[in-house]
Amino acid sequence: MKSKVVQLKADPQGDLAFLQITDTHLFADRQKDLLGIKTVQSFEAVVEHASKYKHCHAVLSTGDLSQDHSAQSYLDFCQHIKTLNLPCYWLPGNHDIQAVMLPNLLAEGLAHTQVIESENWQIILLDSQVEGVPHGLLSDTQFAVLEKTLKKNPNKHTLICVHHHILPVGSAWLDQHIMKNNHQFLDLIAPFSNVVAVLSGHVHQASDTLQDGVRFITTPSTCVQFKPNSNDFALDSVAPGYRYLKLKASGEIETVVERIDKDAFSVDADATGY
Numbered sequence: 001m002k003s004k005v006v007q008l009k010a011d012p013q014g015d016l017a018f019l020q021i022t023d024t025h026l027f028a029d030r031q032k033d034l035l036g037i038k039t040v041q042s043f044e045a046v047v048e049h050a051s052k053y054k055h056c057h058a059v060l061s062t063g064d065l066s067q068d069h070s071a072q073s074y075l076d077f078c079q080h081i082k083t084l085n086l087p088c089y090w091l092p093g094n095h096d097i098q099a100v101m102l103p104n105l106l107a108e109g110l111a112h113t114q115v116i117e118s119e120n121w122q123i124i125l126l127d128s129q130v131e132g133v134p135h136g137l138l139s140d141t142q143f144a145v146l147e148k149t150l151k152k153n154p155n156k157h158t159l160i161c162v163h164h165h166i167l168p169v170g171s172a173w174l175d176q177h178i179m180k181n182n183h184q185f186l187d188l189i190a191p192f193s194n195v196v197a198v199l200s201g202h203v204h205q206a207s208d209t210l211q212d213g214v215r216f217i218t219t220p221s222t223c224v225q226f227k228p229n230s231n232d233f234a235l236d237s238v239a240p241g242y243r244y245l246k247l248k249a250s251g252e253i254e255t256v257v258e259r260i261d262k263d264a265f266s267v268d269a270d271a272t273g274y
């Protein structure tokens with residue numbers, strides 16, 4: 001689908017600031033839980049916490065907005081995000097159903113875009129979903145968007161957002177659900193020295209790895225957290241969270257992971273999957 005390039009006006013220093021809110025896994029029913037966490041409620045608590053970041057330019061929502069694919073879950077996502085009074089740009093995750101997601105987000109005023117530009121930066125949002133399976137794959141169309149945008153603006157610092165993780169996180173059960181054509185992706189971006197970072201969701205844990213001059217960053221979910229470096233499925237007891245990012249005019253990214261009160265929600269520690 002063709003979408004408009006969004007133009008953002010940086011602050012007077014040339015910096016841009018974003019909140020990344022990811023993997024909300026919402027249900028239509030507020031009382032429904034994912035492995036012990038009522039996802040609408042933990043999302044609400046995250047949004048409330050994130051409201052302290054008043055000077056941001058936008059929210060970046062990197063997929064798995066819904067767990068039950070209901071129209072109501074997407075509408076609830078929009079209702080809560082709107083309380084931040086920021087534009088929200090989004091991309092799909094493996095659990096989303098785009099036939100439900102797209103019309104409901106558009107109806108609530110959340111525009112569909114794959115490119116955001118400022119004077120110094122561009123942000124490229126990619127769709128890595130293969131509907132119905134947990135792993136990711138970039139289609140030829142998505143590779144074409146990526147290559148065309150990188151070629152168009154070789155002098156803009158670049159942040160690429162995509163749901164699935166590109167580099168393994170070290171947990172076999174989760175790494176089987178990686179972006180499968182990650183090497184093709186890495187080969188494509190390699191000649192573009194303006195690519196600063198790749199920002200993902202999906203792995204429900206924070207990571208920040210520098211490889212060949214590019215930062216590969218992942219972010220906690222607003223609900224359940226996966227235990228790092230665990231070959232079998234295991235949940236972590238750390239609290240739901242989100243990420244703040246400042247994209248500096250110099251090309252540097254300053255970022256911090258934020259988490260809500262650790263006692264506000266607790267997961268079913270014995271869960272073996274979902």
Ligand SMILES: Nc1ncnc2c1ncn2[C@@H]1O[C@@H]2COP(=O)(O)O[C@H]2[C@H]1O
Pocket residue numbers: 023064094095134173174177202203233272273274
């Ligand atoms: N025990 C498990 N083993 C392998 N995959 C799982 C297991 N439990 C859940 N998953 C899938 O792994 C995915 C990782 O994060 P998602 O939120 O995309 O949704 C998860 C499920 O689709």
Ligand SMILES: [Fe+2]
Pocket residue numbers: 023064093094095201202203
């Ligand atoms: Fe996911």
